[in-house]
Amino acid sequence: KSNEALLEYFVGSDGIYAFAIASDTAQVFKLDTIGDQRIQQFQDMIQPEKYMADQSLSYQEYIKSAHGLFIDLVKQPLSLLEGKGINKLYIVPDKHLNYLPFELLLTEKPASDRPNYKGLNYLLKDYSVSYGYSASILFRENPMRKDRTYKGNMLAVAPSYQKILSDTTELARLGKFRDGFAELKYNKSEVDGIGSYFDGEVLKGDQATEEAFTDKFQQYDILHLAMHALVDNEDSDKSKLVFTPQKDSLYDSYLHNFELYNLNMNPKMAVLSACNTGFGSLASGEGVMSLARAFTYAGAESVVMSHWRVDDQASSTIMQSFYKYLADGQQKDEALRLAKLDYLDSAPATAQHPFHWNNFVVLGDVSSLKVPFVWYKAWWVYLIGVLLIASTIIYRRNFSRG
Numbered sequence: 001k002s003n004e005a006l007l008e009y010f011v012g013s014d015g016i017y018a019f020a021i022a023s024d025t026a027q028v029f030k031l032d033t034i035g036d037q038r039i040q041q042f043q044d045m046i047q048p049e050k051y052m053a054d055q056s057l058s059y060q061e062y063i064k065s066a067h068g069l070f071i072d073l074v075k076q077p078l079s080l081l082e083g084k085g086i087n088k089l090y091i092v093p094d095k096h097l098n099y100l101p102f103e104l105l106l107t108e109k110p111a112s113d114r115p116n117y118k119g120l121n122y123l124l125k126d127y128s129v130s131y132g133y134s135a136s137i138l139f140r141e142n143p144m145r146k147d148r149t150y151k152g153n154m155l156a157v158a159p160s161y162q163k164i165l166s167d168t169t170e171l172a173r174l175g176k177f178r179d180g181f182a183e184l185k186y187n188k189s190e191v192d193g194i195g196s197y198f199d200g201e202v203l204k205g206d207q208a209t210e211e212a213f214t215d216k217f218q219q220y221d222i223l224h225l226a227m228h229a230l231v232d233n234e235d236s237d238k239s240k241l242v243f244t245p246q247k248d249s250l251y252d253s254y255l256h257n258f259e260l261y262n263l264n265m266n267p268k269m270a271v272l273s274a275c276n277t278g279f280g281s282l283a284s285g286e287g288v289m290s291l292a293r294a295f296t297y298a299g300a301e302s303v304v305m306s307h308w309r310v311d312d313q314a315s316s317t318i319m320q321s322f323y324k325y326l327a328d329g330q331q332k333d334e335a336l337r338l339a340k341l342d343y344l345d346s347a348p349a350t351a352q353h354p355f356h357w358n359n360f361v362v363l364g365d366v367s368s369l370k371v372p373f374v375w376y377k378a379w380w381v382y383l384i385g386v387l388l389i390a391s392t393i394i395y396r397r398n399f400s401r402g
Contacts, residue, residue, distance in 0.1 A: 001088075005081050007074070008092040008135055016097075020077035022084060029076045034069070036096035042069060043099060046308065046355050059115040063106060070105035070123065073097075088333065088366075089127045092135055098288045099279075101307050101361065103129045103337075104354050117352040118344055125341070130333040130362040133287055133296070138364065150268065152369060154200035154222035156191035158184075159208035159244040161228065164253075186316035187226035190273065193320035197327040198222060198369075210243040210251040214263075221268045222369065223300075226319070229274035229291055230254075236280040236289035241272075260294035268369060269332065270300040273319055278305035278361065292363055302332055302364035314356040318343050329370040333362045 006021040016031040042065045044050055051058035091102055103124035110120060123129065132138030161183050188204050195202045200220055203212055208227070217223055225241060232238040237258040245253040257280075272291060280290035287293065292305035304322075318339045325335035343357045351357075 003085055004088045004090065005084075005086045006090045006092070006135060006138075007077050009073075009094045009097050011095040011097065016073070016094075018073070018077045020080045022081055022086065024084075025080060027077075027080050031076065032072060034072060034097070038065075038069070039096050039100050041065065043308070046101075046104070046353075048353070048355055051353055051355070055115055056113070059117075060113055063109055063120070066104055066106040066120075067109050069100070070107060073100075074102065074105060074123065087127055089129045090132060090135075090138060090366075091129060092132045092138065095282065098282065099307070101354075101358055103340075103361070104358055117354065118347075118349075124337055124358070128331070128333040128337045128366075130364075130366045132364060133293070151221055152198055153220050154195070154198040154224060155213070155216055155220040156195055156200065156202045156224040156226070157208045157213055157243070158187040158191040158202070158204045158226045159228075159242065160205040161242070161244070163245045164242070181228065181230075184226070184228070184312055186312045187273070190226045190316035190319050191224065193316070194224060194323040197323040206244055208244045209246050209249075210253050210255055211246060211249060213243065213255070214251075217263075217265055217267070223265075223267045223270040224273065224319075225271065226273040226316075229272065229277050229306075231276045231279050231291075233281070239280060239291055241274065241291065257289070257291060257294045260291070260298050263298045265295075265299045267300050268365075269302045269304065270295045271304040271319070272306065273304075273310070273315055273360075274306065275309045276306060278307050278363070296364060300364070302362060302366065304332070304336065304360050304362055306359045307361065308355070308359055310359055311351075311356045314343065314347075314351060315359065318357060318360070326369050329368050331366045331368050333366040336360065336362055 002023050004023070006019070008019040008021075010017040010019075011033075015033050018029040018031055020027050020029065045058065045062050045065060051062070089102075093100065093102075103122060105123045106121055107123060107126065108121040110116065161181070164181065165183060191202050191204060200222070201216065203209075203216075213225075228242040230240050230242060232240075238256055240254040240256040243251075243253045243255065272295065274291075277291045278288065280288045280293070283289050290305065292303045295303045321339035321342050322336050325338050326332065328335075330338065340357050344352060347356065
């Protein structure tokens with residue numbers, strides 16, 4: 001469309017090639033090589049251990065890195081789009097660029113070195129950004145979905161982990177994964193909040209089991225999973241989502257990557273509100289082998305995934321705002337952009353660092369989740385019609401008697 005553009009990257013042996021495509025123009029740009037170490041350093045800057053150690057130095061390093069990556073990766077391709085009214089970017093990264101949250105790149109440097117993350121000129125402030133594994137996957141029409149009736153209903157899941165936390169053997173086994181394991185304080189309020197915007201079912205605590213999810217997920221257009229995700233650095237097939245444990249069950253409460261690849265699902269959107277759901281090993285020619293990729297392969301039209309650890313409280317707030325904008329009819333990428341900006345605008349200074357609010361990104365289809373109006377399925381249309389006819393008849397009778 002006239003307000004959209006695609007930026008697709010190819011990392012070659014002699015540099016990076018950026019394909020910039022708008023509705024009326026296209027151009028290829030050859031860029032300098034950006035090493036994977038530079039992307040890793042940028043990711044490290046976003047983690048709280050880094051910026052809390054020396055906030056002033058960390059802020060200056062962030063500005064230098066975020067603006068430098070914008071200059072080297074985005075400025076030239078965007079120059080083709082100037083003056084065209086573009087406000088939406090589809091980004092298809094390649095190799096180690098898959099780990100880069102482009103929204104956080106800075107289009108300009110601030111005038112002051114005094115820490116002010118709220119006032120920085122993030123790319124997010126000018127564009128709604130979404131991602132894809134390839135342009136062909138991003139824009140193709142899936143014939144399997146043509147005859148599907150979209151109902152706009154949602155299954156939201158928020159497990160409890162007290163049973164796991166009381167099992168020392170199980171906790172020891174989970175120690176190999178990237179992050180610590182603890183009870184989530186805000187996942188249940190998160191699903192309660194978003195449940196007010198879309199019809200459906202909310203599974204919390206003891207109800208939020210792997211068995212319940214696998215029995216029900218095919219009935220819903222939206223899947224929202226507010227839970228722990230454990231990423232296995234050694235074998236991405238063993239990365240998994242963690243549900244409430246069940247006693248005397250065939251289900252082990254872990255939904256693994258390799259199990260997801262064998263599921264047949266068809267949701268309009270799957271929201272993986274958990275840590276590192278977009279993280280995984282990098283496979284040549286394939287991209288990041290993450291939980292998000294498994295959901296895409298299994299049939300999800302779009303996936304909201306996380307780049308790093310989740311701030312439980314901030315994520316709950318952002319997700320509720322995200323669903324509010326979705327219910328208002330905003331497209332997924334714009335709804336998430338507005339939710340992030342709302343959070344940044346209202347957050348205290350201690351929570352304005354990007355770690356808290358830019359964890360989640362949209363992958364795949366970004367279309368609105370607004371349920372299309374079908375007039376003949378609305379009972380109240382018939383009622384209004386009957387009332388109008390009756391009113392007309394009564395009026396004419398009274399008038400003729402007059």
